[in-house]
Amino acid sequence: MPIVGNIMDLPPKGVQDWVHWLKHKTLYGPISSITVLGQTFVIAQDGVCVRNGRMGRSFGPESTVAQFDSLQEVEAHRFLLRVLQDPLRLAQHIQTEAGAIILQIAYGYKIEPFKRDPLVHSANEALEHGVQAATPGTWLVDIIPICAGFKRTAEGWKKDLLSLSERPYAFVRAQVESGQYRPSYLADIFRTGVPARGSEEDEVAKWTAASLYTGGADTTVSSIECFFLAMALFPGVQQKAQEEIDRVLGPSRLPKIADRAILPYIGAIVKEVLRWHPVAPMAIPHMSTADDFWGQYFIPKGSLIMPNIW
Ligand code: HEM
Structure with a gap:
């Protein structure tokens, strides 16, 4: 349609977007695109075009991961005990387990094992928002940048996320500076010196550590819940x-x-x-930063690429 383009081709309300986009595979093949108000969306739907080269980089080879085996075993056993003692709060126990593992890996922070931990609680709140923000189309502002209302909501979420990244970061900094700290991803970075506050190294260290929590806690919670669902069904x-x-x-x-x-x-x-x-059935959308080709298909700069993993 003029100006609005393929607006009618966006997933209708109540339809799961990955199910909606799969129809495009039958209609148009493994890669297709729509344009809404000048924004191009590229939907990639097979193993060749849904490449995921970045994933393995974040933690490296299995030998690196193995250093976390024993802490995962301890937390798995605590989890089982909580489920045994209080089975009705299964979902909460799953969150606590995932939070406990990631906070130890990222920050060396040990949670309150059998009480409500303030950090796990506030992190889970911030995550809830992140999930909503990562779905394109949740935000019509992706398409219409002047959309009202979103700014106020985003400001509130930004505050949550800033506090989530800052509090545990400050905790590890202080510990490393005092010379008494537990091993962690962040402590490892600080081994060569604690960066000056506000420097680029400071920001990178803070946000990569926070991205472990935001990337690792909710995902595993969802899969473990899914496991319990499968066992029940x-x-x-x-x-x-x-x-x-x-x-x-x-x-x-x-x-x-x-x-x-x-x-x-x-x-x-x-x-x-x-x-x-x-x-994440549609993974995480990425925007192309330059004109590109996939085979004979032209992908213009600024396209939102949406891989249909489902
Ligand atoms: C069921 C479990 C998980 C799923 C399904 C999952 C899925 C994903 C997906 C789809 C991406 C986006 C990749 C991209 O296109 O750029 C991603 C990135 C990432 N994930 Fe996970 N993830 C899981 C567990 C974890 C865990 C346990 C951690 C941390 C301990 C983690 C940390 C990250 C990080 C740091 C990134 C960003 C990597 C980058 O940008 O290079 N994820 N994950």
Whole structure:
């Protein structure tokens, strides 16, 4: 249509955007685009065009990840105890477990194991907002920059996010400066010297640490909740999984990360949970910073690229 372009092709209210965009694959092939009020959206929908080269970089090889095995095991066991004692608050226990693990990895911060932890609580609030802001189209302002109202909302969220990034950061800085600190992603950066306040290094250190929380806490919570949903919906699968654990580990030992290789059915369930309901079915949108080509397809600068992982 004139001026508004493909506005009618945006996902209608109440329809999941990944289900909506999949129809474009049947209609137009693995890569297609629409333009709304001059903003181009490119929808990428197969394994070739949905590349994800950046993911592995954030934490590196498995040997790097292995240093966190024992803390994950401790937190998994605390989680099981909380579920056993208070099963009705399952969702909260999942959040606490994920928060506890990420806060230790990023900041060396140990949460209150059996009480409400103030940092986990405020972080989860800030995350709730981030999820809404990361969905293009939630914000008509992506398309119409003068849209009213969003600025006030965004200002409030910005405050939450600033406090989420600042409080634990200041805590680790102070600890490293005093010479008494727990190992963490941030402490590791500070080993070569604590950067001056307000410097670029200071900002990068603060926000990369915060991005571990924002990237790692909510995603894993969603997948673990999804696991419990799957076990409730498919009790036959749950029975087979339990049978594998009992057969391989016996009746009294809890699984460790090192047991993954001898628990193939459990491993398959984990993968299936991630595949069945991917946490971010449209991943994270990216904007092209220059004119580009994918095969013979031209992708103009400023396009919003939306990979349909689902
Ligand atoms: C079920 C679990 C997870 C899923 C589905 C997931 C998904 C994603 C996706 C789709 C992106 C965007 C990649 C891109 O297109 O640029 C991303 C980026 C990222 N994730 Fe995750 N993630 C998960 C767990 C985690 C965890 C546990 C952490 C941290 C400990 C983490 C940290 C990050 C970071 C730091 C980025 C930004 C990387 C970059 O920009 O280079 N994620 N994740």
